[in-house]
Amino acid sequence: MSSLQSTLSFLLPSSTHNKKIAITNVDSWLGCCIAVHLAEKLEKRCPNVQIIALTCKDADSHLDKLKKFKNVHIHKIDYNDEKSIERAISGAKCALLLPEMTEHRVKHAKNVLAAMKKEKIKGCLMLSVEGAEIAENHGLKEIKSFHEIEKMVEEYCSCYLILRKSILNQCFLLWSPIVQEKQEFPMSCTAECQMAPLDACDLVCAIETVIVEHCRHDDDHNKGNPRDSTDTNADAETDESGEKWNFGGIHKNKKYILTGPHKITAQGLVQVLNEETGQRVQFKQVPREELKKYFESLKERENWYEDLSIDRCCEMMDIAVAGGDDMHEDHDHHHMAPNQSVINLMLDELELVKKGEVGFVSGDLEKIIGHQGRSVKDFMHKYKDEFRSGRL
Missing domain, CATH: 3.40.50.720 (NAD(P)-binding Rossmann-like Domain)
Known part of the structure; x- marks a missing residue:
């Protein structure tokens, strides 16, 4: 792609985004951090990729700065309504599954995965928790729920990567x-x-590395330009349009403890x-x-709220949002x-x-970043x- 074409692809409306990635639970502070950081990186390195950010709350206020990115489309959905999820994620190539921090996380994750299957979305990066596989042995219900979702990801998705954070x-x-x-x-x-x-900045960096590498890898292969001579793309899936893609690359179908x-x-x-x-x-x-x-x-x-503060999230991740001159104005006064x-x-x-x-120390983080x-x-x-x- 010429430099002129690259510039135009950045300036044109979102219809020029020929690849979409869905992210769930952007209502949470971590989900918000991931979405903002990923939007910034994809805007620079993969301008043809659009993020479908799923929220179950009104996005008019608490996600204003996320909306500043031209490559982000925010969808308000009902996690209890599978059809609502299907409509939102239609056309996505893969999904970043961030389980909700509620007692309904397993049910809602199942609905998301069912919708992904219906929409033929085969790739999934799931954020889980360290100790998920042994939580049941110790009667730890909250962590156990993540393991239940892990098993569903393995069942529903042919290409996945599960990251268990400490x-x-x-x-x-x-x-x-x-x-x-x-x-x-x-x-x-x-x-x-x-x-x-684990530092949240490194967790976000790991997710960004996997997603960006996936997007660039697919573009190169579908243009007939493999990244290196040893990469044969032998394990790649073929989607409905005939494009080849291999979500996760060398990390495909693995579980890492970060x-x-x-x-x-x-x-x-x-x-x-x-x-x-x-x-x-x-x-x-x-x-x-x-x-x-x-x-x-x-x-x-005083000054401690359950409500999301995107300014505080961005400050914690060292992210500067375009047009956000007032980004840090309230971070000293808002605690999560x-x-x-x-x-x-x-x-x-x-x-x-x-x-x-x-x-x-697992060493798995270093394998990614x-x-x-x-x-x-x-x-x-x-x-x-x-x-x-x-x-x-």
């Missing part, structure tokens, strides 16, 4: 109020328990926090129910309070930490002011 660094921001007020870091595991937290670059104890986490803030925060082991009550109390605090499903998931994740099931990712220390250094006393 506990995210960004979740530690939920402890900032109690650190500021009481100089305590309560957790439902022991001080010696180990974890390998962890951070280092394992760290709960006490070590607090020590890193103290090193970065200059404070003397104490680790405190508490019962699961006590930690649950603390998380539930966050939504009662977890809903009940998020709280239960975090408590389940900490239960696996307590049982010693997740205290390892080429490096080990950001450490807990990197995260605490960036957000040290959030934890410092006297900010409330």
Whole structure:
């Protein structure tokens, strides 16, 4: 494609987008982060690709900045109505399945996958949770639901990639109020328990790498220009138009556990926090129910809301949105309070930490993005002011 053609393809209306990718659950902070970041990258590297962003809420306000991207089309759907989903994802080549943070996630995911099958969408990248395959053994219902969705993805999709994320660094921001007020870091595991937290920025980067590589790979093959001499595209699927595509590439039909670059104890986490803030925060082991009550109390605090703030999401991902000069204007005043499903998931994740099931570095992140990712220390250094006393 000439430089002129490339420029025109970027400037022309969305009808020039000859490839579509569906993303579910853009209502969530993580789904929003992924959608915005992916839109930015595809706009630059794959201008013929359009994102179908699925939302179950009115998108007129909380997703305004996502709408600024010319390659994004937001669809309000009803996850209980399979026909609604079918209409929204019609024409998509693959889908990014981000299970909802509600008690209905399994039912809704099943409806999405059924709609994908009806629309002959064969490729799926699913975001799951570390420990999904063993959650049932420990009676962890929230994480177990992700494993149920994993099994459905394998059943419905001929090409898939399942990414199981470890506990995210960004979740530690939920402890900032109690650190500021009481100089305590309560957790439902022991001080010696180990974890390998993943940074959300690296998770988003991994998803972007897979999707962009898929789009560029397909374009090259359908133009008769394989990316390298060893790539025969032997496993490629053929769609209704006769185009060949191979979602996932070398990662096709695999399950990866994405962890951070280092394992760290709960006490070590607090020590890193103290090193970065200059404070003397104490680790405190508490019962699961006590930690649950603390998380539930966050939504009662000033400036903590369950509602999505795209400005806050973009700030956390270091994303600058075109035309968004006011992007950071409220991030110091809006904090994301977890809903009940998020709280239960975090408590389940900490239960696996307590049982010693997740205290390892997998190395799978490096297989996708080429490096080990950001450490807990990197995260605490960036957000040290959030934890410092006297900010409330």
